[in-house]
Amino acid sequence: MRPEVKMSSSAFKLWREANDMHARSRFGGFYYLLAWCLLWLTSRTPTQNLWLWLAGGVLLLAFVMLRIAHEPRGHQLEADLGQWLRRHWQLMLLQALIWGLMLAGVELSQALQVSHLMVMLTAVVFATAMAFTFPMRRRPCAVGMLLIYLPATAVKFWHERETPAESAALLMYLAYMMLFLHRWHREYRIGLEREMRLRQHSEELDQRSRTDALTGLGNRYQFNVLLANWLAAVRRQHSPLALVLIDIDWFKQVNDSHGHRAGDLCLHLFAERMRKVFRRDSDVLLRLGGEEFAVLMPNTSLEQALQLAERFRSELEQQPLQLPALSLSITCSIGVGDYLPLCDDSPEAFYKRVDDALYQAKSKGRNRVELA
Known part of the structure; x- marks a missing residue:
């Protein structure tokens, strides 16, 4: 989507953020669904407890549809763009919370018999992907990473509290990713400012090309x-x-x-x-x-x-x-x-x-x- 009307600088930044957000998250829900299928197929008894796996898949599929359907369609006003971004982050954080709880539930469950390594690898990958893909807003992105990462890590720590070395390493990696989130957020904002300056410069050149300098009338x-x-x-x-x-x-x-x-x-x-x-x-x-x-x-x-x-x-x-x-x-x-x-x-x-x-x-x- 391109702007149909001339926007203020703040509105353009929100418009760019909203479109980047939607473009990056539109099909992101499929990866949750794919990871859930991998956890199911790599479990020791994939033919058992099918209703649990199916229920989880249906829930994740619902989020896929919601993320695709929630488009910033026709939004040009600053208030509308800000509201769209808040709602989309709420949707993303809700899915992050549910995914974190699902991983923790799989880690706790004796019936599903999923490899602990697969569960923690999934938590690490998705938290890293959150930081890399959605650094537009640092605070909600950090919250999303914690919601994905901490539930399964807490369960692992509880199971292995006598030997917490792996859990400590996972927490150190989380802190490391938080530092990278700060860097990626800064780089995104710098890129946004550069695009804003280029847009303003382009508009000024276009205005000058169409305006008579002496009278201020069109040329x-x-x-x-x-x-x-x-x-x-x-x-x-x-x-x-x-x-x-x-x-x-x-x-x-x-x-x-x-x-x-x-x-x-x-x-x-x-x-x-x-x-x-x-x-x-x-x-x-x-x-x-x-x-x-x-x-x-x-x-x-x-x-x-x-x-x-x-x-x-x-x-x-x-x-x-x-x-x-x-x-x-x-x-x-x-x-x-x-x-x-x-x-x-x-x-x-x-x-x-x-x-x-x-x-x-x-x-x-x-x-x-x-x-x-």
Whole structure:
């Protein structure tokens, strides 16, 4: 599962942890079932007490199904991810407890006649696997290791309390694995932080590639991507899409008369004026290059786009831009059009039709709005 929405850093870390947790534990329950079958087949009397072996197998199979079914499906919110992780750890710890008790019961049972070596080897392997596979959260993982390891070890110590050397060695190994759990937990967190930094860096680069540095509006690349994607959606949904192209009149004279620094500030203030008029959440404002700007307006009729375009032109004409120590009166020419399926067989055709309207507004004396 990949994130469908942009997440905060903390939510992304939980999302990654939840998906790692599920991917690693999804089929882990099969190993418990397999180990139970091995204990049964290596017992001295596998044909006896079949109901006990079968009951244990059914119980472990139920955990297999629960672990597979408990997916972080559709979770994107931080609270949902945190709740999913808590519940999955509860499921894992419950299985660890039951497995530890089952091993202790096999160790205690005289009827099942399973090798003590096989029982302790199984406890060691599964505790080690817990530490290696699930170091995401150190505390619950350590609890899971103890639940798997200690019951059978306690029974072994009770049986061999006169010669506790093997039990002491098993406890030393457990302490050793706890140290490794600390190391693996730290390495997992370091890897997670690195992935987070790479993700943030990638998002920053993507944002820069789509944003005009001077005005903060979308750039030509973003315009081309959005126009193609939105036209495809419009064709499927039969919804309206309007495009407004804006060109600052006689902008070269601003640079020639007041310098390029004043020209850059003029472009920045012009973009701020656009934001005040085209301020709906659905409106996407872009700078296509130089002094040419665009507004993509989904779910907007031609009449609505025309009204907003005329309002912007009129307010710009009446209210000069306020530069430091300079009041700059400028005007703009505007072309407005909406998508017409019979005319616009491609994004380029739609753009050209509206761009022709902009050219017409300029050729008719500028400071006017023309319909495509």
